[in-house]
Amino acid sequence: MNSALPDxxxxxxxxxYGVGVTSRLLLGTALYPSPKVMTDSVKAAGAGIVTVSxxxxxxxxxxxxxxxxxxxxxxxxxxxNTAGCRTPREAIATAHMARELFGTDWVKLExxxxxxxxxxxxxxxxxxxxxxxxxGFKVFPYTTEDLIAAERLREAGCEVLMPWAxxxxxxxxxxxxYALRSLRTYFPDTPLIIDAxxxxxxxxxxxxxxxxxxxxxxxxxxxxxxxxxxxxxxAAAIEAGRTAFEAGLMEMRDTATPSTPVAxxxxxxxxxx
Amino acid sequence: MxxxxxNGEATVTSAATLAELVAQFGFPETGVATALNGDFVPRGARxxxxxxxxxxxxxxxxxxxx
Numbered sequence: 001m002n003s004a005l006p007d008x009x010x011x012x013x014x015x016x017y018g019v020g021v022t023s024r025l026l027l028g029t030a031l032y033p034s035p036k037v038m039t040d041s042v043k044a045a046g047a048g049i050v051t052v053s054x055x056x057x058x059x060x061x062x063x064x065x066x067x068x069x070x071x072x073x074x075x076x077x078x079x080x081n082t083a084g085c086r087t088p089r090e091a092i093a094t095a096h097m098a099r100e101l102f103g104t105d106w107v108k109l110e111x112x113x114x115x116x117x118x119x120x121x122x123x124x125x126x127x128x129x130x131x132x133x134x135x136g137f138k139v140f141p142y143t144t145e146d147l148i149a150a151e152r153l154r155e156a157g158c159e160v161l162m163p164w165a166x167x168x169x170x171x172x173x174x175x176x177x178y179a180l181r182s183l184r185t186y187f188p189d190t191p192l193i194i195d196a197x198x199x200x201x202x203x204x205x206x207x208x209x210x211x212x213x214x215x216x217x218x219x220x221x222x223x224x225x226x227x228x229x230x231x232x233x234x235a236a237a238i239e240a241g242r243t244a245f246e247a248g249l250m251e252m253r254d255t256a257t258p259s260t261p262v263a264x265x266x267x268x269x270x271x272x273x
Numbered sequence: 274m275x276x277x278x279x280n281g282e283a284t285v286t287s288a289a290t291l292a293e294l295v296a297q298f299g300f301p302e303t304g305v306a307t308a309l310n311g312d313f314v315p316r317g318a319r320x321x322x323x324x325x326x327x328x329x330x331x332x333x334x335x336x337x338x339x
Binding site: 028029030031032038051052053054055056057058059062063064065067068071080081083089090092093094096097098100101102168218219 | 280281298299300301304305306307308311312313315316331332333334335336337338339
């Protein structure tokens with residue numbers, strides 16, 4: 001890089017429940033081919049926040065401790081999820097268990113309403129969010145692009161919203177860009193993190209160009225042929241998308257306009273044949 | 274002896290409390306979190322939580338997540 005040039009990238013900076021966050025890429029820790037690939041991917045992504053979960057422990061495996069030590073060694077903030085919970089009651093109990101284990105009041109709240117689409121149950125989500133917020137949790141709700149659900153979640157005390165791009169693990173990208181754009185417009189001051197359904201760096205860049213604050217990924221990196229390189233590709237795309245948003249994209253037009261000046265075009269007006 | 278369900282599996286135990294059950298399984302006290310019949314039981318409350326037959330106990334630990 002030419003050091004005489006100013007750094008073109010504004011250092012990203014936003015706040016989640018009052019905590020300053022530098023990286024706009026949040027990364028999941030599941031589905032990697034090995035623990036080493038997972039930790040290398042987190043580093044390559046430059047992620048400052050990773051998602052984790054709680055699962056039934058087996059007396060034989062005792063696998064939780066090793067995993068948590070690995071995560072601690074990364075020196076990143078953890079966001080436990082309530083993945084797989086189908087009722088507010090399950091999600092609330094899981095969030096409490098996660099808070100005790102991980103020592104954080106952050107929770108990525110998932111209440112799943114449908115096994116095929118893994119679509120959030122927005123009614124259960126709101127109920128669980130209210131209960132957890134009254135218990136002192138900082139709730140990051142995994143929601144859809146629904147504006148009214150977003151409003152209710154904000155009223156309940158969710159300071160951050162995490163709308164899906166597409167169903168978890170599909171990699172389909174922004175399935176409903178119009179609705180996501182509306183969400184961004186209606187909630188200009190609420191941190192909005194696109195969570196789930198991102199498959200390619202271009203999807204993440206598109207979300208960032210729309211002005212979303214961050215992207216949460218897992219499968220797209222973990223299931224890449226080379227997860228560590230893919231983590232780097234996502235980091236670059238997210239930075240590019242954010243910079244583009246801050247720089248201000250041109251308006252799209254229906255008609256062509258020449259970019260090269262028309263005045264002074266050689267041979268102008270000579271073609272009379 | 275009681276039969277309780279630990280992480281979905283029927284288990285015969287002599288443990289009288291949730292704390293004893295966790296210890297009998299060899300789980301580190303601070304490495305797991307617990308729920309009883311669907312409700313969270315904080316670490317500090319396990320000792321005072323008595324088990325009865327057919328209780329459903331969840332014992333969880335940190336794991337990978339998305």
